[in-house]
Amino acid sequence: MKLPSEAELLRIFIGEADKYEGKPLYEAIINLARQKGMAGATVVRGLMGFGAHSRMHTAKILRLSEDLPIIIEIVDETQKIESLLPELDQMIKEGLVTIEKIRVLAYRYNSER
Numbered sequence: 642m643k644l645p646s647e648a649e650l651l652r653i654f655i656g657e658a659d660k661y662e663g664k665p666l667y668e669a670i671i672n673l674a675r676q677k678g679m680a681g682a683t684v685v686r687g688l689m690g691f692g693a694h695s696r697m698h699t700a701k702i703l704r705l706s707e708d709l710p711i712i713i714e715i716v717d718e719t720q721k722i723e724s725l726l727p728e729l730d731q732m733i734k735e736g737l738v739t740i741e742k743i744r745v746l747a748y749r750y751n752s753e754r
Contacts, residue, residue, distance in 0.1 A: 647743075648716055648743055648745050649717065649742060650714060650740070651713075651722050653738050654710065654737040655711050655735070656710065657686065659708075661732045666732065667684045671713065673729075680716055681715070681717075683713070685711070685714070687711065689710070
């Protein structure tokens, strides 16, 4: 797959405990992105953060069971990102979704692996 040099980064901030149809929301979003043939997606687990309610989420020893922040990043061309948004709107009940214009420097696949 070849990405244009101008693409978009879709960034989704949710909680680790968020669910969609009984599964972790981040897993459902990644599976949707893969089904739609997106160029790539990554889930990052945060150590600490807060959101709209200003409630602190942390991985400190005394609070291991807290709902840690999750960031999902998806990179692709504008049209593919836009096509994903209506479905995400149905899936995400609470969180933050941002889109940034980015410049892709390299997107390589090693066929020898």
